[in-house]
Amino acid sequence: MTSRTDDIGFAYQPVVNLSTASVTALEILARPETGEVLAAARLDPRVDTELAGMAVRAAGRDRVLLPLHVNLFASTVAAAPRLAALGRAVREAGRSPWEITIDLGPPYAPVPQADLLAGVRTLRELGYRVCADGVGDGDVPLRLLTRLAPDLVKLDPSLVAEVPRDAAARAAVAAMRELCDGLGALLAAEGVETERQCAAAREAGAQLAQGNLFAPPARRPVTEVHRPSAPAPAGPADPRGPRIAQFVQPAALLPLSVSAGQVRALLTGSPGIAGVVLVDGDGVPVRAVHRDRFLLSLSGRYGHALYADRPAVRLADCPRTVPLDATAWEALDVVAADARSRTADDVAVVDGAGRCVGVVHLADIVRALAETRVEEAARLNPLTRLPGSDMVNTEVDRRIADGRAFALSWLDVDGFKQVNDGAGFAAGDELIRSVGRALADAAAGRRAARVGHIGGDDFLVLTDPDGPEGPDPIATAVLDASWSAGGLPVTMSLATVVCPPGSLTDHRQAAACLAPLKKAAKALRGPSWVLGRPGSAVREVRCGHRGRAAATGAAPVLGEAPGPAGVADAACG
Numbered sequence: 416m417t418s419r420t421d422d423i424g425f426a427y428q429p430v431v432n433l434s435t436a437s438v439t440a441l442e443i444l445a446r447p448e449t450g451e452v453l454a455a456a457r458l459d460p461r462v463d464t465e466l467a468g469m470a471v472r473a474a475g476r477d478r479v480l481l482p483l484h485v486n487l488f489a490s491t492v493a494a495a496p497r498l499a500a501l502g503r504a505v506r507e508a509g510r511s512p513w514e515i516t517i518d519l520g521p522p523y524a525p526v527p528q529a530d531l532l533a534g535v536r537t538l539r540e541l542g543y544r545v546c547a548d549g550v551g552d553g554d555v556p557l558r559l560l561t562r563l564a565p566d567l568v569k570l571d572p573s574l575v576a577e578v579p580r581d582a583a584a585r586a587a588v589a590a591m592r593e594l595c596d597g598l599g600a601l602l603a604a605e606g607v608e609t610e611r612q613c614a615a616a617r618e619a620g621a622q623l624a625q626g627n628l629f630a631p632p633a634r635r636p637v638t639e640v641h642r643p644s645a646p647a648p649a650g651p652a653d654p655r656g657p658r659i660a661q662f663v664q665p666a667a668l669l670p671l672s673v674s675a676g677q678v679r680a681l682l683t684g685s686p687g688i689a690g691v692v693l694v695d696g697d698g699v700p701v702r703a704v705h706r707d708r709f710l711l712s713l714s715g716r717y718g719h720a721l722y723a724d725r726p727a728v729r730l731a732d733c734p735r736t737v738p739l740d741a742t743a744w745e746a747l748d749v750v751a752a753d754a755r756s757r758t759a760d761d762v763a764v765v766d767g768a769g770r771c772v773g774v775v776h777l778a779d780i781v782r783a784l785a786e787t788r789v790e791e792a793a794r795l796n797p798l799t800r801l802p803g804s805d806m807v808n809t810e811v812d813r814r815i816a817d818g819r820a821f822a823l824s825w826l827d828v829d830g831f832k833q834v835n836d837g838a839g840f841a842a843g844d845e846l847i848r849s850v851g852r853a854l855a856d857a858a859a860g861r862r863a864a865r866v867g868h869i870g871g872d873d874f875l876v877l878t879d880p881d882g883p884e885g886p887d888p889i890a891t892a893v894l895d896a897s898w899s900a901g902g903l904p905v906t907m908s909l910a911t912v913v914c915p916p917g918s919l920t921d922h923r924q925a926a927a928c929l930a931p932l933k934k935a936a937k938a939l940r941g942p943s944w945v946l947g948r949p950g951s952a953v954r955e956v957r958c959g960h961r962g963r964a965a966a967t968g969a970a971p972v973l974g975e976a977p978g979p980a981g982v983a984d985a986a987c988g
Contacts, residue, residue, distance in 0.1 A: 423447045425473045426632035436642040442484035443470040460494040468504030475508030486518045493530035495537045512542030513770045521553035572606020579615040592620025613643045663773035667691045676723035698770035700763045702731035736763045799851030801868040807875045811922040820880045824911040828872040838901025846900040857892035894942040908936040909944040918949040
């Protein structure tokens with residue numbers, strides 16, 4: 416086995432963050448003189464693990480500080496006892512497992528799934544991150560992918576090559592991004608060769624990329640890469656702001672025992688490093704060193720004599736940390752809550768075990784939030800300055816995925832065409848603006864409330880199912896008010912579907928539930944509100960008078976105590 420691996424070289428290829436155009440990691444690629452070794456690695460976990468260990472040792476010899484991506488076949492990970500050799504190599508190279516991502520490669524089909532999942536659990540327990548490689552042209556079943564719950568999914572180059580010219584390929588990438596968001600994973604495009612491929616992959620949802628466009632595999636580590644021109648925003652907008660995971664930069668991690676002189680040597684030898692995170696034996700951030708303040712302390716009179724041989728923690732601060740699944744707004748809150756003198760300090764990003772997986776720069780956070788605001792402004796309705804249905808639909812899907820109960824309401828103006836015909840379109844526009852303002856004001860300060868303007872006289876309101884954050888306060892604000900357009904009285908109709916956890920699978924089903932409820936509300940005279948639930952034929956008429964089209968019984972008028980009215984129309988859901 417050793418003779419087969421004696422003449423193997425290794426090459427490094429950068430993994431690039433498409434939001435910041437910075438290198439987040441280096442993938443180490445084996446470059447044997449013949450394909451015999453790689454063929455043997457596919458069949459023999461011992462050879463595969465030895466190759467991975469050699470790659471890590473090579474990175475140690477080359478003094479690579481960036482996080483590493485190391486390749487292992489799925490069959491090797493399923494043979495978990497063989498992974499001990501990789502752990503020895505990591506220790507010998509002076510690296511920690513949480514600095515290394517295992518790129519799990521196909522084939523998957525021949526591997527017993529129980530053994531593979533057990534092997535992945537072992538890797539995670541040891542601290543490694545896991546990537547599903549070759550997705551899109553391999554044999555990884557979606558069910559297995561969801562059970563693996565990888566930290567990163569890499570799209571196969573064959574799929575990436577088709578994205579610029581094939582709508583189906585773009586749809587596949589967008590669907591994979593949605594799945595990754597649900598799994599808490601990032602999406603990477605491999606084999607990016609052209610600006611067009613890069614722009615199309617990013618627009619479809621890819622967050623990371625690697626390929627010859629940025630830098631080809633090289634024998635020496637590369638940290639300067641080609642920066643794609645004028646990229647489009649990546650993926651669908653998140654109402655909560657972009658996730659911090661999109662902007663994570665590699666962190667300079669050093670043990671707590673390091674001296675100030677050693678930190679100074681690292682900072683002066685690496686001008687691009689803004690700071691250092693001092694971690695304990697488990698990789699948990701304990702102190703943080705800011706480049707400028709630290710070097711200023713050492714450069715002062717007697718500074719070197721006083722501090723150089725002493726522990727660097729004496730010149731370090733408490734770290735600011737955010738979890739990997741935090742949003743840019745949450746990271747900004749952490750910065751704002753700290754002393755103004757530390758505004759420019761990096762924020763350490765930690766995983767579920769509290770280990771540091773990188774840092775984010777304040778400039779990247781602010782830039783991302785500014786871009787988000789520009790994108791949101793472009794999607795606002797020009798009449799009401801409210802977002803369209805996409806924002807509400809995205810949030811509905813998120814609450815369904817999170818298992819949260821919610822209420823979705825659909826409001827419109829009764830006989831709006833007649834309002835326009837009778838009072839003129841200017842009066843109609845002013846009415847719509849007024850309704851939009853009333854909804855926005857009623858939703859202001861309510862954490863769970865979202866208001867969207869579908870178009871025309873139609874509005875969507877998303878709230879909690881009940882209580883102070885429920886639909887009642889917002890409904891009261893619009894239904895109890897007196898509305899008119901050009902002197903003509905106007906009424907509103909409101910339909911609400913209250914959705915318990917697990918009752919729906921996506922926003923389309925919620926919309927389908929609202930349609931018959933809206934029809935029932937329109938059958939009532941005056942301001943009306945009808946409420947229902949998925950799978951139930953019972954509807955609660957909260958307000959409105961029965962008209963000729965009403966089905967059965969009396970209903971309360973506006974201002975009377977609400978009560979259920981059993982209307983035997985088809986149930987939604």
